[in-house]
Every structure is written in structure tokens, then in C-alpha cells.
Amino acid sequence: MAARIGLLGGTFDPIHFGHLRAAEEAYQKLALDKVIFLPTAVPPHKKRPDLSPFSLRFEMVRLALSGVPYFEVSDLERRLPKPSYSIKTLEVLKEQVPGGEFFFILGFDAFLEFETWYEYQRIPTLAHLIVVTRGGGDEAAFAAKVRELFPESKQENNFWWRLPRGFSVRYLPILRLDISSTFLRKAVKNRESIRFLTPDPVRDFIFAHGLYAADLASPGAREDYDKSPE
Numbered sequence: 352m353a354a355r356i357g358l359l360g361g362t363f364d365p366i367h368f369g370h371l372r373a374a375e376e377a378y379q380k381l382a383l384d385k386v387i388f389l390p391t392a393v394p395p396h397k398k399r400p401d402l403s404p405f406s407l408r409f410e411m412v413r414l415a416l417s418g419v420p421y422f423e424v425s426d427l428e429r430r431l432p433k434p435s436y437s438i439k440t441l442e443v444l445k446e447q448v449p450g451g452e453f454f455f456i457l458g459f460d461a462f463l464e465f466e467t468w469y470e471y472q473r474i475p476t477l478a479h480l481i482v483v484t485r486g487g488g489d490e491a492a493f494a495a496k497v498r499e500l501f502p503e504s505k506q507e508n509n510f511w512w513r514l515p516r517g518f519s520v521r522y523l524p525i526l527r528l529d530i531s532s533t534f535l536r537k538a539v540k541n542r543e544s545i546r547f548l549t550p551d552p553v554r555d556f557i558f559a560h561g562l563y564a565a566d567l568a569s570p571g572a573r574e575d576y577d578k579s580p581e
């Protein structure tokens with residue numbers, strides 16, 4: 352039987368429990384064999400001059416996944432032409448794993464802008480689209496968006512739309528964890544705690560490398576940070 356492979360692309364600057372939970376729920380609910388995390392080298396849609404280097408974002412993902420046998424991280428997009436277009440990544444993965452059945456996981460916000468993605472219509476000719484939605488409750492908006500993007504799709508039920516060529520678009524409600532990378536970056540800059548929002552090894556890595564607040568890497572700064580009053 353073909354391996355069922357989830358793909359979660361992201362800027363991951365930094366990775367947090369929201370990303371991990373989305374991958375975990377997709378893994379379990381869709382009976383995937385594994386989920387590959389794909390840090391983007393140059394995000395096509397985010398022009399952030401302060402973007403952390405690929406090697407550091409990759410390392411944070413690697414640390415976050417450690418000990419989970421069905422999660423892995425790939426540096427594929429570092430090696431592909433920039434910016435990192437998802438369709439190009441999928442084409443290469445399809446060649447690398449010829450028999451694999453791919454499930455491209457993305458959040459609802461990303462899905463609402465899907466028509467801005469490079470050659471977006473070709474993406475579900477290579478992979479199923481799995482739209483993870485924090486808390487659920489957006490079924491009507493999801494249905495309207497699927498109709499707009501893929502008028503040729505056929506609705507099976509509120510959660511599942513069939514596309515030509517055997518692929519589908521699925522709506523996957525997941526636990527709502529209102530954590531964002533933007534929040535984490537701001538919190539570090541403002542000396543607010545990020546404990547319990549990202550795995551401890553990622554938190555340690557952020558401090559050790561002075562990510563989001565360069566002066567935090569200096570001796571003693573970490574202790575001051577941990578004890579800083581509200």
C-alpha cells in the first residue's frame with residue numbers, strides 16, 4: 352500500500368506547539384504514516400527582512416521533532432530555486448517518493464489566500480489538501496472557498512470535497528491553540544515568557560542564539576529574562 356505522507360510547510364520562525372499539534376492531529380485523524388516538516392527557504396508571501404537564517408529555523412524544527420518517530424524535517428527547500436513555491440517542492444517529492452500519497456497540510460488562513468499561491472490549481476493534482484482549522488466552525492466559509500477555487504469539485508460531505516484526478520480537499524477541525532510565531536518573536540523581544548508555547552529545547556536554542564533579541568545571548572541575560580517582572 353502507498354505510504355500516506357503528510358507535508359507541513361512553514362516559515363517556522365520559530366516552530367511552536369500550534370504547528371506540532373496540527374501535524375499530530377493530521378497524523379492521527381488521517382492515519383498517515385509520517386509527517387514531513389518543510390521549512391521554507393524564502394517564503395513567497397512574507398517579505399521579512401528580519402527572517403531568521405534557514406539553518407537556525409531548520410535546527411529549531413529538528414529539535415522540536417526529536418523523539419517523535421513519525422515526524423521528520425526536510426531541508427529540501429534550501430536546495431531548490433527561490434522563492435520556495437510549494438508546487439515545485441511537491442514535484443520533487445513526487446519524484447523522490449514515486450508511490451507516495453501526499454497530504455499537503457495548511458492552515459485555514461493560508462487556504463483563504465490560496466489563489467495567491469504560484470500555480471495553486473496544480474497543487475491538488477499531486478497531493479490532497481488538508482485544511483486544519485483551529486476550533487472548527489468555519490464549514491460554510493470553507494465550502495464557499497472550495498467552490499471559488501475549484502468549481503469542478505464535488506462535495507461528498509461538509510468536510511470532504513472530491514477533485515478530478517483522485518485528490519480531495521478536506522476540512523480538518525483541530526484543537527484551537529492560539530499560538531503564533533509572531534507572538535513568540537514579540538514576546539522574546541519584550542522579555543515576556545515563551546515557556547509552554549514551544550518545546551523547551553527550542554526555547555533554549557532561541558536564547559542561546561540570541562534569536563529575536565540579540566542581547567539575550569550574552570552571559571547572565573537569560574537569568575535576568577526568566578526573572579523579569581510582569
Ligand code: NAP
Nearest residue numbers: 360361362363369391436437457458459460461468469530
Ligand atoms: P507558518 O506561519 O510557519 O505556519 C505554518 C502552517 O502552520 C500554516 O499553514 C499555519 O496556518 C499553521 N499554523 C500556524 N499557527 C498555528 C496554530 N496555532 N495552530 C494550527 N496551525 C497553525 O508558515 P507560513 O509562512 O504561513 O507558510 C506556510 C507554507 O505555505 C509554507 O510552506 C510556504 O512556502 C507555503 N506558501 C507557498 C506559497 C506559494 O507556493 N506561492 C505561497 C504562500 C505560502 P495559518 O495560515 O492558518 O496560520
